[in-house]
Amino acid sequence: MESYVRQLYPEIAKQRPNWRLVALVSQETNLDLISWFPGEIVQMKIQNKSPFRWAFGEIISVNRFAKKIEANLIHSPANIGPIWGRTAVVLTLQDLLSFEKPQLFGQLTGVFLRTLIRMSANHAKSILTISQFSKLSIEKHLSPTKKKIKVSELAGGRVSNTPKKDNFSNQNRAKAQLLSGGNRLPHKNFEKLIQSLALIPEPERPLLVITGGSDNDPLAKLVTELALESYVELKSWIPQEQIEELYADSTIYVFPTLFEGFGLPILEAMSRGCPVICSDIPVLREVGGEAAIYVDTNSPAELAKVITQTLRDTSTLDVLASRGIQRASEFTWERTAEKTITVFEECLPNQEFGLLRNEGH
Structure with missing residues (x-):
């Protein structure tokens, strides 16, 4: 809101x-x-x-x-x-x-x-x-x-100073990074996202940043149980400047929500040229069109598979970034x-x- x-x-x-x-x-x-x-x-x-x-x-x-x-x-x-x-x-x-x-x-x-x-x-x-x-x-x-x-x-807003990330094959990344965010209500489904990360083999496992939490983040317990402290960073609500830095540093925006009225986060990510993987629910298809990859986020195994495949394929990342920028421009x-x-x-x-x-x- x-x-x-x-x-x-x-x-x-x-x-x-x-x-x-x-x-x-x-x-x-x-x-x-x-x-x-x-x-x-x-x-x-x-x-x-x-x-x-x-x-x-x-x-x-x-x-x-x-x-x-x-x-x-x-x-x-x-x-x-x-x-x-x-x-x-x-x-x-x-x-x-x-x-x-x-x-x-x-x-x-x-x-x-x-x-x-x-x-x-x-x-x-x-x-x-x-x-x-x-x-x-x-x-x-x-x-x-x-x-x-x-x-x-x-x-999704306008971001004039953020470079469009439309050439992932030319990027030299020491480590891929996933970005997600939102409150910690159960329907946001962050637990399944964290569980999916644990299923990705360590050599290919990306970093994951989830914004929108609090000092006593309820997701911290799960991160510890899965021994993912080195891979998951839980952040509270942060200033817009830091959000822009996270978009610039992230390879994919993952939105595992099970319910939304619109799905603004995926449009905001697209407007920054950040490829999107999100839940396969009607409202996100309405907003994202053909510019996102849709997956059953109730299945950590399926989500892990899609994330891994997408990170391996830089040409797919380039296509998603380009389509996302175009899609976001329509709103x-x-x-x-x-x-x-x-x-x-x-x-x-x-x-x-x-x-x-x-x-x-």
Whole structure:
């Protein structure tokens, strides 16, 4: 979600400079980290420490503030939004993970989230989502909202200073490196990726870097059990500059996820010329097209086989890098903003004036 708002709102401001944008954020938000926002930033008296408090803020406090400043429109970018009030709401449903994978949530939390999402979707004047896959999921679980759903795909971003890695046969690498990243929720499936690494013979075994963890990374235990400490580096969330260095140093980006609303990481890797191996699931095929290698990531043996074969074949790496760059160029944040603005303007009471009061975290 962070990439979504960080890229989308500045582009909206560029295309509609007469709109006034206001971001509502929680008390804990470090304002320096959202200095990119192209408008006013208001810290609400809402704590983000628990999902219940955050949800309360989304459904109650946002609408009250919108009424106070006479906002024309509220955009809720993270699945939950106001469930009452006269101010028009555009709700972005990134995915319906709590519906599609209810086993990942505690019973009470799952019921709570699903109820709030249903209520938010029913109240919203229009719903945005980020892929055709997610649109179908929403139609399946929230069927009354079919007529309001519009798709606005994400994009991989622009990286002007990163060299395109489209000639792997000429690279002199002491050791191949795999890159992956994401939170440590079970559906991200990093355990199978680590297990696959252990199945690759040592002479051909690449290094593996997984970003997005924490100080007490739950993957560390498995790395130790498989004696892979010399091959696996677990990193927390890191600055963008370091991410770019990792892309430049990595031979393949591996994305073993079992569920996504879009699959932005593979598009971001492709935009840097980094070949992609990912899970064979519908949404990743929608995003990656013919520019990735798809594999059953539930099978460590199959994943290890595909990684090994791909690392051996530099011509395949060259083709994947070239196709990836082309594929990523088909998705732009300009187009994402254009589609989003179209939905906003359909909901705005005065399209000529175009005042937008925006909500985001």
